[in-house]
Structures are given as C-alpha cells and as structure tokens.
Amino acid sequence: VETYTPERYELSDTPGVATGLAWTAVGGEILFIESSITQGKGEKLTITGNLGDVMKESAVIATQVVKARAERYGIDPESFENRQLHIHVPEGAIPKDGPSAGITMCTSILSAITGRPVRPRLAMTGEITLRGKVLPVGGIKEKILAAKRAGITDIILCADNRKNIEEIKPVYISGLTFHYVSTIDEVFAIALGKQPSDI
Amino acid sequence: VETYTPERYELSDTPGVATGLAWTAVGGEILFIESSITQGKGEKLTITGNLGDVMKESAVIATQVVKARAERYGIDPESFENRQLHIHVPEGAIPKDGPSAGITMCTSILSAITGRPVRPRLAMTGEITLRGKVLPVGGIKEKILAAKRAGITDIILCADNRKNIEEIKPVYISGLTFHYVSTIDEVFAIALGKQPSDI
Amino acid sequence: VETYTPERYELSDTPGVATGLAWTAVGGEILFIESSITQGKGEKLTITGNLGDVMKESAVIATQVVKARAERYGIDPESFENRQLHIHVPEGAIPKDGPSAGITMCTSILSAITGRPVRPRLAMTGEITLRGKVLPVGGIKEKILAAKRAGITDIILCADNRKNIEEIKPVYISGLTFHYVSTIDEVFAIALGKQPSDI
Amino acid sequence: VETYTPERYELSDTPGVATGLAWTAVGGEILFIESSITQGKGEKLTITGNLGDVMKESAVIATQVVKARAERYGIDPESFENRQLHIHVPEGAIPKDGPSAGITMCTSILSAITGRPVRPRLAMTGEITLRGKVLPVGGIKEKILAAKRAGITDIILCADNRKNIEEIKPVYISGLTFHYVSTIDEVFAIALGKQPSDI
Amino acid sequence: VETYTPERYELSDTPGVATGLAWTAVGGEILFIESSITQGKGEKLTITGNLGDVMKESAVIATQVVKARAERYGIDPESFENRQLHIHVPEGAIPKDGPSAGITMCTSILSAITGRPVRPRLAMTGEITLRGKVLPVGGIKEKILAAKRAGITDIILCADNRKNIEEIKPVYISGLTFHYVSTIDEVFAIALGKQPSDI
Amino acid sequence: VETYTPERYELSDTPGVATGLAWTAVGGEILFIESSITQGKGEKLTITGNLGDVMKESAVIATQVVKARAERYGIDPESFENRQLHIHVPEGAIPKDGPSAGITMCTSILSAITGRPVRPRLAMTGEITLRGKVLPVGGIKEKILAAKRAGITDIILCADNRKNIEEIKPVYISGLTFHYVSTIDEVFAIALGKQPSDI
C-alpha cells in the first residue's frame, strides 16, 4: 500500500544526513541516515526506521564509536550528557537490516554533533567495529549501480571491497570516484573534512 | 463486535486534533490524531490507539521533529521537560499501521503545544523524516474520495504525490484544494498559520 | 474451574467504583471498574483484571483525560504527583478487551480522586478519545438487557448509539432512562453531579 | 522429576504465612502464601512461585488493598516507602494460576506488616477486588476435602459460596467451621483478630 | 559442541561457592553455585548460567531469605544497599531449571557476604521457601550416586527426603554422612558453622 | 548477502581488543572481542554483535569477574562508577553463541580499563566462571587449525583441554605455543603481563 520509488540524491546542506547504499530484494538503492540531537535529561538513544536487530545494533555501535572519539575531534565529551540522540532511516514502510550502514551512521552522528554537513554527492557502505575498523560488506555491484543512477559521484568502501569493484565492467563505474578506507577516521576525513585534532 | 461507521469531519476548535487520511481494508477513511500535554516528572511519551510498530515509530519521529524545531517556532525548549505528551488515534478496536500519519502527528503535537487549533476542514497524509522532509505515500485515490465524502475541503500532500492526483477524474476532486509540500515547515504554515520565527 | 455468575448490581457508596456494560460470549453483563489511589514515589499507573491490550490502552487514555481536566474540575494538578493510581476490573479469571469501558474508567478515576461516589443504579458504555469525545460502541441490545436484569435504572450512551436503542422493542427497555452524551464532561455531570468549575 | 506430596498443615507462628486452598489437576490441596518485608530503596514488589498472569495480578491487587487500608489498621502509610515486599507461593516446580488466592495474599501481607501470626488451622479461598469485596470461586468441594485431610479446622469463604457447601454431604464437613464473608475486613477480623482502628 | 564432563569436587576455599546436586538427562551431577558481591549504585541482583524461570526465581527467593536474616546473623542490613549481588551457575552451555538449588543458593550468598568459605566436601539439595522452610526434592538416588562419585562426603537433605535415602542399598551410600534439615538456619549451621547470633 | 571471509590476524596495539577462537558451521575461525569505555551516568553495560543469550551472559559474567578483581590489579573500584562499558563482537551479520569466549571477554575488558594492549599473535578460548575458574570448551581441533591459518603463534587453553591438543597430529600444531591455565589470573599474566598487585 505504500509507494516504492527508487531514491534520487538531492542536494541538501542539513547536518546530520548521510547517504548509504542498501541491497534490497529489488536491487541496490541509496538510503539516507538521519541524526538529530536535542536536549533532555540523561543520555538517551532513539532508533527508528523499521530496523532489524543487527541494524539497531549498528546504531548503538556507531554512537559509541563517535563518543569514544569525542576528544579526538575536539568535541566536549560532556556534550553527550543531557543530550538525546535520535537516529532514523526513512522509509518506515520498508523493513531494513544488516550491518552495512555502520559507517554511514557514524558519519550522520558526527555531522549532527559538529553541525558540519556531509560532502555532497557522496555515498558509503561498510560495517563498523567498536574500535573504528571498517569491514567489507556484500552486494557491492548492485549498490554501485544504484548510486550512479541516483546521481552519486563519490563512494567510500572498505579496502577489502576493492576486489568487488575490479570485477565490475568499467563502463558501469565511469564517472565514479572510489575512496577505499580501513578506519572510521579516514571516512570522517573524506565525508566531513574532519581530521582528528590530536594527530 | 464494535460499530464501524465511516467517520465524518466535525468542526472543533480543540487544539491538539489534526485530521489524517487512512487506507483501510474497506477503502479510504479520515482519522483523527489527538495530542494532549500534561505536567509530570521527566519527559514521557505515551502512544495509544492500537497502533502497529511503524505507526508508533511515526509518533516518536514526529515528537522529535517538533522538539528539534521548538526554538524556530518560538517555543521554549524547556517546555518539553517535565511535560508528558500523549498521542492517541481513535478508534481503539481497529488496528492501524504504516508511516503515512507522520505529518498529521507533527501537526497535532505542535497544535497541542502552541494551543492553536488546526485550520478547519483540512486533512493531510504523508510520511515524515527526522530532518522534516515529507515523503509520498500510497492509497491516494481512496483517501481523497473518503476526505471529500467526509466534508474535507483542503488536503496537504507530498509534492511527489501530485502525479497520483492528476490520474483521478476531475469530477471526483471538484471542490477540493490540494496543497503540495516538501517539508514539515510548509505543512505547519498551511495547517497552523505558523511561520518559523527565525526566517 | 471458576464460578461464572451473572453480576447483580449492589448499592454501594464506595468512591472509585463505576458500572460498565460488557458484551461477552454468553451475552451482555454488567462489570465494575474499580479505582484506588495511594501515596507513592513518582506517578504510577497499575492496571489489572486480565485485560487485553486495547482495554489496557483505554485505562491509559482515561487517566490522561481526567488528568488533563484536573484544573477544570477544581483538582490540584499536583495531586497526580506522588500518587499511584490502580485501576482494576474484576473478575480475574475472565479475559476482557475492547475500548467500550473507556467512559466508565474515566468516571471511576474521577470518583476516586474526588471521593464522590457514582450515582446509584447507573451504568454506561462508550469509547473515550483523548480530547474527551465519546464514541459509539457495539453490542448495545445485549448490554441493555443485562443492565435491566441486574437492576440498573439509568444508562449513559454515546449519542451515535441512539439508533441502536430505537431498534429495541419498547417492552425490553421500559423502566430504563437513557442519557445520550457526546463528551466526557456530560458523563461526569450525570454520573458524579460534577460540573467543570470554570464553565 | 520433583516430588509431589499432598501438603499437611503444620503449626507455625511465623508472621507472613497464610493458608490457601487450590484446585489442581489431581484434586484439592492446601497451599501456603508467604510474605516477607525488607528494607530497600523505593517501593518494590517481588512475586515468585511459578505463578500465571492472573495469580500475579492477584498479588498486585492484594498489595494495593492492604496499602489502601493502612491507616484504617493503624499502620503508618509511610511504612510502604523504602520497604520491599516479596510474596511467594511454594512449590516452585508446580505452575499455579487463577484469582482464588486473593484474600489469602491480603492476609499474608497484613500479617507480615503487623508481625501478627495468622490464626492456626485456618484456611481460606476467595477472589479479592480492589475495593476489598470478596468474590466467590470454584472447586469448593475438592478444596474443602483437601483442607479437612490436611488438618484444617476453620475455613473462610465468600458468602456467595455458601450454596456450594450446602451441596456437600454433612459427613465430609463434620468438624469444620465455615466463616462466610463479603469483605476483606471481615477476613482480617477472623484471621488476624484485626479490627479497623477507625470503626 | 561443548565438552560435557562429569564434574569432580575440587577443594577450594573461595567464599561464595557452594555445591549443589542436579538431576539431568544423563543422570545425577554435582553443580556449583557461585556468588560474587561488588559495590554499585542501588541494590542489583544479576543471575546467569542459562537458567530457566523456576531456577531464576530460586535465586530471587534465596536473596530475600538471606536478606531477611541479615540481622539474625550479625550482618549490617545496610550492607545490601549499594551492593550488587551476582549469582552464577556454570556451565553456560547447559540449560538448568527447577527449584532444588534453593538452599545451595542461600548458602552461596551467605558465604559471599560473610567471606566465610563453605565446609569442604559438602553438597546439598532442597527447595527453599520464603520463610526459610526447606522442602523435599526429587531425583535423590541419582544425585547421591553422583555426589559420591565426585568425592563428596557430607550431604544436606530435607527431612522429608529421608525416606528416599532409606530406599537406597547401603553399599551405595557407605562413606556418606546425611544431614536432615527442616529450615535454612540448620543448613547454615552445618555448611558455614553459622549460628543465628540472636538465638 | 554479507561477505564471509576467513579472518586473518592483524597486528594492532589498540587496547580493548582480544582474539578468541570460534567453532562455526564452516569450521574454526578467529574472532575479535572489542571493549570500549566511555563516561556516562551510572554504570551501564552494552553488549552487541548478534550474540545469543549464553554469549551475552558470558559478557555479563566477564564484567563482574574483572570488577571483583579491580583492587587486586590496582584499579580504583570507583572507576566502574559513571563509566559505560561496551563489548562488541564483529561481524554483525553472523549470529554467535556459547560460553567459550568468556576468558577472551575478560581479557578485552581488563585491556580496555588499563589501556594496556593484549600480547600480539595470541588467541584464547575457554569458559569463565564467576569465581575466575577457567572451564574446558569444545571444538578445539578446528579452532587450533583456524588460529594457525590466521597467523596466531600463542594459544591459551583450559588445562582440561590439554588432552584435546595431544590428540592432534604434531604437524598441524608445529609453531604454536600452548599455555594451559586454570584461573583467569593466569590468563591475565600471559595476555597482559598483569600480575595481581596484592600477591
């Protein structure tokens, strides 16, 4: 009963919005991760978007990854106290799961906290671990095709996914720039121009 | 065992009540979203009305969307502390789900907080995202017919749903005014005459 | 294994007890809603009586409806702080559900808070909405027969249920007075002789 | 794998222990309700004994019934603050359910709070309502036979269960004294010799 | 996939460890109950070891039984505030259930609190009730054989289980001393040499 | 849909990361346990990684084992207050369960707290009990082969698993050093060079 239309990237300078790549039953698709921060008692994390357990865990891990890097990025660690973080993945009618939105969630959160918008026409896909390592994910070919179709120009992938790109016919990826990373700090540098302040 | 009668719009100047459009097994129907605010320790959100998980998430997102815009609409952000917000969708005997009540929930909440009643004979349908973007929804034709039958004169829809209206025979929509929007701020301007105070 | 006997109305001047009408597998029946208030940290709501989810939600809505009207009825709004409200529907062995006890729950709660007993030989049935509107419910004929059998003389119904009464043979309803209402404030006036103090 | 032996009443002057009557798959049986009160932050209720939902609700209702009568029985209402009440029904290996232990739970709790032991060789069965009314229960014949077999001499029943006793052959109930009650206050008077102090 | 080896008793003077007897699909076995106490906000009970609901309830009851006896055993009742109690039953891969570890749990907890190790080569089995009564349990023969095999010399049983021992051929129980008890205080005297200080 | 690649050990001096050995449907594999500590109200434990109940319990037990040894290892016991501990096991797409990661979790936590990295090229497998005893686990042969394949040189096992190593052909384990332990303190000495400060 809900409309289902392939997403198209739209320029937007709202902080807190990062673009991920999903692999669904009907092929690849871009998907947005939205983070919003408000004041409130305690330290609360709200996760919405019809997410499965693994994807909910990704949001919990992403929150901790950013929090543990607060000082490194010049963020007052107390800025997590009495702040409520809400992470949402539209569209509510479509169930979503899997760990591959991990680095997109990290980027969305850091963007919301710093108020710095994510680099335009950039999408990314990769699992995040608690120490900030980026892990490879599946469905690369379908995801890349969807990204190109949607108007994306830059894509962040785990270095271990380079082999999946090399198997795609060049014509399908012309006009796309790939950024291969191993850690979330490299993701932040590309997506937000953020360098750890203590390095 | 419960009576099931098509709803009819009734004029009412109670703040906190907004009119949505639902697509049920027996066709379209109007449905009311009610919000009520009382004093209480902490910041509590209560959601009732026999709602499925996706619709409950819509209420959580709507609350955050309004809270994040508090300052923009001249609302003291501390007015969420020690306030309990209750969102209800009559009628309890009928299960309801889906994301399409998102913008109606936002409107109901802002109406309750500001004490300003929603514009009369207005109905709306659209998914809300955390950054305040309005997404298209399904079942448009059935919803529009129900709205007209119930005495509605104005309808807010996502701009991406304009194509669904253009496919309906003109005779079915004569006497209806459509307002196409992309953001919740446009919804608030139409429904509550509220302009962001800082724009 | 539990005894099942048709309830009979018994005079009682205990505040907090209101009489509802239920429609069960074996026909209509009267049922009592009991509310009890004690002191305690915070603001707690306890609901018992083997109730289904919809009926539990009715108790939550009823509590909010009364709380939102506290000032209107001359009740100190702080009287909800550090008070624990318990709503119970005997008999524990019988599962109960549906929204039709809504107005009876509101009446039971306001009676408990004000210490004012409910008018004797009065029963009622109707769904409550968050803004205090009364909605029609089903099973009217069976409920009315049960009420009469139990010794009830006055019945509160939603105005939209008037048509259901008009379809019942007059002999079955002789001796019964019907009070048709649209809002919970009308219910309170009939059941508790309570007028909003600010009207 | 657990031993199952018919219970036998044993004299004990431990406060907090009251004797109920259960109706199980293998006939009637006596069962003990134990209440224990300790100090602790807040006001906590713990319920154990492999109880079904209805029987757990009985414990919640019983706690509220006693709490609401605190003043009436000369108990400092603040004695519920920072006190943790634990209600247990041995034996853990046997699932138990139903509302008929309600008045036994009330008696166990008041005995624990006052430190006054329950009258010896007394058993009881009856549902409790929130206002303190006692409701009739089923399985009376089997329960009575079990009570006699276990050495019980006095039995409290709801007045509405008198007809069930009158149907039992006199030889089976010789030596038993029946106490018919309508309210929990009558139960307390018989079981604990407690009179409401304000009557 | 996990190794399953019959447990053998090993001498250890760690306080908080008590030896129980379990009856499993493959016969009797000894099992260890471990309790550990640390500082922390509030009064928290953690229960681990792949336990079923009845065995978890046993841990809750055991905690309350010890807490209610604190004063009697010369323990400052406030020593439960801001202390976190963790009760664990190795081995995590094997599901465990039933009430028969009740008295072993009580002993483990009191040992942890007092810092006094449990008497060596002692095992026990019996359900605990909230008032401290010890109830008989099943599987006695299999449990006793396992205890002997594991090097146990002393066994605590409920007095009502004496008949089960008398049915075992003497050769199987030579070298074992049985201690029959009715209350947890007798268990504590045997296992910990602890006498209630106020008796 | 997720990539599944045999893990390879990579040198890293990040504190909080310890290497375990898992036995999966497709054979043995190394797996990383990550712990991260941040500031926050209260004392919170977060566990992620698509873990089953037994493995989640292992994380709870490991936390308590380390906390109970805080003083012994020169850690301020108050360093657990207002600290939030997060334990994660990549990769989110793969469900994991069983108790055999217990000692790896303990090591990961103590490494995170002390800021001392775990000895390189070391892996371990063993169940932990609450008193710090190490229990044997299954799948030893498959785990050892995976460890060698991944570049591990040192392996910690329970002394009771020595027999499983002796059954493996020497050629498969050449170049591997085995460390057999009985307690978690021995694990900490090998993995972190940590000696209890009070011994």
Ligand SMILES: [Ca+2]
């Ligand atoms: Ca889409």
Ligand SMILES: [Ca+2]
């Ligand atoms: Ca993966």
Ligand SMILES: [Ca+2]
């Ligand atoms: Ca309707």
Ligand SMILES: [Ca+2]
């Ligand atoms: Ca949609």
Ligand SMILES: [Ca+2]
């Ligand atoms: Ca009845």
Ligand SMILES: [Ca+2]
């Ligand atoms: Ca209805």
Ligand SMILES: [Ca+2]
């Ligand atoms: Ca029994």
Ligand SMILES: [Ca+2]
């Ligand atoms: Ca009953």
Ligand SMILES: [Ca+2]
């Ligand atoms: Ca074993």
Ligand SMILES: [Ca+2]
């Ligand atoms: Ca038993």
Ligand SMILES: [Ca+2]
């Ligand atoms: Ca892997």
Ligand SMILES: [Ca+2]
């Ligand atoms: Ca094991």
